[in-house]
Amino acid sequence: MKKLFEIQDLTIHNKEKVLLQKVSLCFYEGVNVFLCGTNASGKTLFLKAIAGEKKYSGRLHKLCKVEVLLDTKLFEEETVMESLNYKTLDEKQKKIVNKFITKNTLNKKIKDINLESRKLLLICKSFLKQPKLLFVDNLFSYINEKMLQKIYKYAKSEKITLVNVSTNIEHSLNYQYMVVFDKGSIAIEGKTLQVLEQEKLLKRLGIGLPFYVDLSIQLRLYNLIDKVYCSKEELVGALWK
């Protein structure tokens, strides 16, 4: 697997205390990562350091084009078209825009579009920069499932690896790798299902489980099934063989 980005001992502190402590992570091409954590565990701070918005110590070794999409991003332009610089885009770029933004929305003022469309606009602007690794701070939580699948499909086709910082645990099943932050450091990381099976630790941290994973784990305790399933079809198939 091609390494895209390596983080070693990333540490951030203010005058009083350490906010992020020696975080080391590696990101690989095609391995999408779901990052979640307890409140104020340093998730957004971590992204801000990568974006160059926070002072840090440690080593960030970028081996490809990395983009960070923060949820606090403001729009300076008045219309959607202006925000995208639509008139200056080439045909290929316009095709990208048209995948995610309807013609109707394109012609609107930013203040007239809904929250989901605004988030989509930010995501679209990031895609136009053609990154190889894209960090997204909780923006996918605002996007409907159908559009989200479209985003995943597009990212896969363009070989864009996604790192999604999110509070929506249901989304974790769309990612191969999972990292959980707690109090400024990594509490647990690994393949998503393996992490989710650490049910007791996750619940102690106040992090729930995706519904089908939770149900599977409980049914396994009743000896009704012997493994964890991620969809209703699989689970019902296993229960009523």
Next chain:
Amino acid sequence: MEINKYCKTESINAFFNVLKEELVFSENTYAINLKNTYNAELVKKYILKETSCVDKKLLDSLKLVHLSEEVLDKKMNFLSSSEVLKVELAILLIKNVDCIVFDSFDKFFMEKELFFFKKLFKKLVKKYHKTFVFLNSNLAFFLEFADRIVVRKSKKNFLIFDKPTFYEEELLNLVNPPKIIEFVNYLRENDKKILPYTDLKELLKAIFREV
């Protein structure tokens, strides 16, 4: 009616503009929406500026929203978004407002804290007759929590469900069902005798009996 200008978003405005004729809200209604940037002022100073409250009431309000006293000595721009939301909520609780409107509340918290806040809101509704309005596209958030669900069908057409069971066909045609509802409906479509549960433990027992 206009919501008090604490901070508000267009989605909140749109909601109120259309619904003001159908639902009655108190004049003392505030909306919480976080600002994009906060100054480097101490939380204590920020709260004082908004409420002039320095006594036990302030500490009680912080405790109520799951914040420790230590937060008062932090700077606003150093707080996480969930902490900022809690500070804003604490301010409104000190102000003793009647109705608070939230936009995408569940995007800020993981399961345990969401559970804590749902319990808190229920208590405030029951004990102090407060009203909380949540603008949210995720129906699962309202499970075993909401007394009334209002769904925007089109620009000016809203459907109101009082005491929803979450199994109403009309509701599920408009909004994606929570996973538990989706699963129970799938079981029922496949001729399994499962009642319309909204609680995981009850569902588990029912599956155990059925398998």
